[in-house]
Amino acid sequence: MHVAIIGGASTIGSTVAYTLAGLAPTVDVSLVDINEGAAWAHGKDISHASYHFSNAPGASLAGDDVGTVRAATPDELAELAPDLLVFNAAAPQPEDATGRGAREAELDRNLSIVADVAEELRPLDPTPLLVVTNPIDRLVYQFYSLLEWPRRCFLGYSLSESARVADAVGSELGVHPNEVYCPMMGEHGENVVPILSRARAGGEPVAGDDLDREAIREYVLDIPFDIAKERGVNETSRWVTSAGVTRVIRSIAAGSEPDGEDPHGRLGEPFCLSTPLDGEYGFADLALSVPVDLDEGGVAAIHEWDLPDVEADELATAADAVRADLARIGAKGYDG
Structure with missing residues (x-):
């Protein structure tokens, strides 16, 4: 399975990749980000971490069984041909965004990012898209509205x-x-x-x-x-x-x-x-x-x-x- 994390150099994106390396080590991960250097750095560091996951007591995977973690830019999305997209790109949060209205306030800040990413996704075949960026329900529907892929492709994280x-x-x-x-x-x-x-x-x-x-x-x-x-x-x-x-x-x-x-x-x-x-x-x-x-x-x-x-x-x-x-x-x- 190949997962492309859009916004992969972010706090959530890189932590998801690290967690996958430990709990789902056969998954290939592409950290897709406009900050290619930061994505490369996170990918290389997580790849090094996978060495310890694979060689820890009780580990059952090694070598070719372990997935890769790599960096990519948004314009490489089509050639990546991922099995699952995770959308985590977002505008920076204000430092005082610590109240319960913060999620709703993100809608206007993140709409343009959704529009740009939807254009980058358009060349892909319909692919499951898991939205992690807030406000999740609105952005799930906005992606559905823009891409017009089958609705079963669109998921919003709420666990x-x-x-x-x-x-x-x-x-x-x-x-x-x-x-x-x-x-x-x-x-x-x-x-x-x-x-x-x-x-x-x-x-x-x-x-x-x-x-x-x-x-x-x-x-x-x-x-x-x-x-x-x-x-x-x-x-x-x-x-x-x-x-x-x-x-x-x-x-x-x-x-x-x-x-x-x-x-x-x-x-x-x-x-x-x-x-x-x-x-x-x-x-x-x-x-x-x-x-x-x-x-x-x-x-x-x-x-x-x-x-x-x-x-x-x-x-x-x-x-x-x-x-x-x-x-x-x-x-x-x-x-x-």
Whole structure:
């Protein structure tokens, strides 16, 4: 599998490449960036790191079995012919972008970057595109609008919330977060929707009515910005994001193998990614995080769950927020 990370010299891009080198060492990675020198430096350093991953106790891969990490420029994208694109390019964040409105404020700053990258992607055959740049749901739909590839090609990363809600639910229940499954639908932002009705802890259903829904949701929304205030916006949520993006990549690889492992991982449940909708959950002409199955082509299936009224209402609120921004920027289907 060959993954091209657009914005590969960035904090998130380089950390994703490093995580892949450790957890998915057979993957070939191209760090695509206008800063070719920085991309080369990260690629060479990660290649050196892979030496230790391959030769650590218990390692089973060496030599030709290990993927490569290389640098590339945006005008080389067509000849790279990647199996998966990860879009992580973004305008610089202001140093004071440590409040909950920061994601939404990025829309106008990043639209021109999306337009430029879409032009660079146009010569490629339709390829799964995982968007990591904020605001994710709006940019997923904007790429879909500009490229007009099959909608299954378009994915938006939103698994960091799954880890954060597991932390909050685990704390309430007194169990380790790694034992918690709670999907997160809706918007990657203020209108995230914890699906407590399907929460599990240790494999057993959780009584969602016994949980403090608002406190859990507020924790999920606040914690990334609490971290940013202490660490600085340039660091972003690099560790959880790189691990989550690597999980998506490994799930795509597993979903393409007929006898592969469960693409949803140890907890065995679908996770949620943002993708364009065409009637699912009653919405169309926008992108929201919904439960999906993945394969080598991107979204293989969307699960339509029956949701209790509170969760369905929150999902509708998220749709309204995304729809309003798409109308403002004149995305496909919102031209008046």
